[in-house]
Amino acid sequence: MHSPPAIPLRRLYRVALVVAALFGLLSFNAAAQTAPPPDSLWTVKMPQVVVTATRTARTLRDVPIPTQVVTAQEIEAGGTRRLSDLLAEQTGLALVYDHGAGIQVQGLASDYTLILIDGEPVIGRTAGTLDLDRLTVADLERVEIVRGPSSSLYGSEALAGVINLITRKPADGFHAGADLHVETHQTLDLSADTDFRHNRLAGRFLLNRYRSGGYDLAPDVLGPTLPGFTDYTTSSRLTFEQNERATWNLSARLARQAQRSVAEVRLGETLIPYDDAANRTDWSLAPSFTYRFAPGVKGTLKGYASRYFTDLTLRDQNDGSVFSTSRFDQFYGKAEAQMDAIIGRSQLATFGSGYLSESVTADRVQGGRRSSTNVYGFAQHEWIASRQWTFILSARLDVHSDYATRLSPKAAFRYKPFSRLRLRASAGSGFKAPTFQQRYLDFTNPLAGYSVFGATDAVKALQQLDAQGQIVRFLTDITALQEIRPETAIAFNAGLEWNPIDRLELQLNFFRNNVSDLIEAAPVAVKPNGQQVFTYFNLNRIYTQGVEADFTLRPHRTVAVSLGYQYLDARDRDVLAALAEGSLYKRVNGRDRRVTRDEYGGLFNRSRHAGSLRVLYHSESSGFTVSLRGLYRGRYGFGDANGNLILDDASEYVPAYTLWHLTLTRAVGPYVSAQAGVKNLFDKTNPEHIPVLAGRLLFAGLKFNLRP
């Protein structure tokens, strides 16, 4: 199965560019002559409603937890196609690539951020990364980004933040749309969607096909820098309002990605070319039922099932023989009940409980397949004490079959001394469950001879080895091994929103995350071959702290200018202790000396400074939109180069860089808009450290929006 030949696609690309340009030019007058509504940015007139921070619908301004909303209009104005591209443009979020594009929130690794679609988790992580290139933004109404831990509502993974993709709600009547987007590197994104609302029935359906041809920044090496892939996504939702009280919902999603590449494997003196095929399928199904017992009292029953599976095959190009295969299959099933009740005029109580079952089938998993269960309950109480004060308390208890029980509390308040100033603060805890690997791995390196066991089976596996005479010596008393705990955080957020005049808004948020019990492998026993047996322990401690600032100015009704900045300080507390002790060294010109505290650059992959500039022009009368974004990423460490495993040397940094993206959109009559733009205007690349930085990309697109 190979990708379609390149030529027709290139032709299509050119045709589309020309068509887009023509549409834009020819229709200029026509569009200008349509009845002009007043110029304005589509800053939402209605108060923005968000659901992620409290699991209830609240207006954004009332939420005491740092929440950011990216609206569909902003997504469209930027022309981004995948969630990774969209999040990369948000202040304080950074993409980190490790087996896919993951997102770093408040300086915490991507496995600490929960990704939701309409409130339900997206599953399927590789090496902790949930690849955000998997997710299209085609059918989104908005993206909600909650910073700081939300495990008190969502449980595992909601440690650094929660990113919730809210899909479009059908409007009255019938609507159909289509979207065509072509881009350098034979990228083609096609979407067709439809939605309707008729009496009590509403529905939505999306079909998206995204194909990228990949690219090669290092032609002297066999295989592309980034291989091409084709991704299909269908997503649908059906809502039936049975009566005033009862509402039924069914959401379904299916995505499939195929990636073909070539890779060289060194076998002795020769390099053997391999065909590398990777397929990924994930689906989810979410039925739910909501019943309104009384005004302000609502109950919801939800089911959620999701499966994620991948298979990878390396095949010898010379004789077609299979060199290696690897498969991974994860299932996630959940049943949950939630009650929301408004009590009196100022109290809102939310509570619920659920049962979660997960299983994984993979190579190197003990027994090939393992499963676990998680029973949980959560409660939240919101008290609107006065016009000035709002308080929220929440907590969740997770009882899991594989690791220690975890209670996650959180408290937050909002204070509005006067209408133009809002202060808020929150303190909460978050956790991340040990990964499947950390729980179930059963691996012995066939050549080196060392073994690694997941924490769930470690004691049993060690006793078995001991009984077989395969243990020379224990390095620790295994009967005293503690049950593995989730990685946990305690976090504080405090900030303000201030709009001294209508056209100006300033947002500030200070954060501090103390993460402890980071899980690492450590030796527990020695085998007769001298090699060690490893299992997983709760060991390291890190912290991240900093400030996020956003400043938005609207000098004119048609223009918005935003400046964003994040200062970040992220360090390993055990490294700090070692530095204080003077027990960390570096080698400079062949001599060893102690590393000073000033030389320590903190955790890898963290930029101390990051910033963004956003200029948006939108004129309703001319139908013209310009979006210019400048994204600065300060230098950051890529890895250790001098043997002491920490970031302490200038040679260990990726230099700072700035990317500029420009997107022009023009309404072409009532149903069509044309778009063209440039990503990475100044063609920045860094093949050695940032292979995903593809260089300058040109794109053009057409969007049809039919609403008879």
Added chain:
Amino acid sequence: MFTEPALLLGSLTTIDMRILLLPTLLLFLLASGCDSDPASVDEIPEPELMLVEDLPADPFVAFVEGRPVGTGRFTFFSLRENRIVPAADSASTEWDLALQGSLLLTNGGTSGPGNGGAQVYEGIFEEVTEAPASGYAVDAEGTPAITPGSGNGWYNYDFATNLLTPIPGRVLLIRTADGKYVKLRILSYYKGAPATPDADSEGRYFTFEYLYQPDGSRTFE
């Protein structure tokens, strides 16, 4: 130039020009003349810094299932005489350090008949002016004195790059087969001691510096 005991050293050279001449001559004397001419106090040489380059430690010779493997043999080395000891003498007290891949053994315990031992000391090589009196481990079955494994002994192993890097600030304090003291610092695991090894670097070649105190005391000054 100088006459080095090149016949014995093979590919090893001592390159630091400041220290080349004297130790080489002294070693030559030691190696050739010790037996016949018992050393008086005056003749015991001052400890000198020695540099050993590209000492092969079972280099890769073949590929099994795509992975490089060596022959599984150790290279035996005399720190006292700065020379490779023939494998035939592996059961003797001729050698002080045996190397195979990243594994280092000393001549004592289960590894040899000598009085050898070692400890991994955290500190700066130059600042180690005296070997500690205690704390030396002796090789035992499955637990060599210099503990193998990333981060345990002298190296860190990077699973991402498959590279092995000496840990700065680790000094190997080694007791020779005849109970004398050596401080030793590994400089590189790769042939030619490249400043930044990469995937093409040929591993299992040790470059290290050491200081041997021949007078039997623990001092390195």
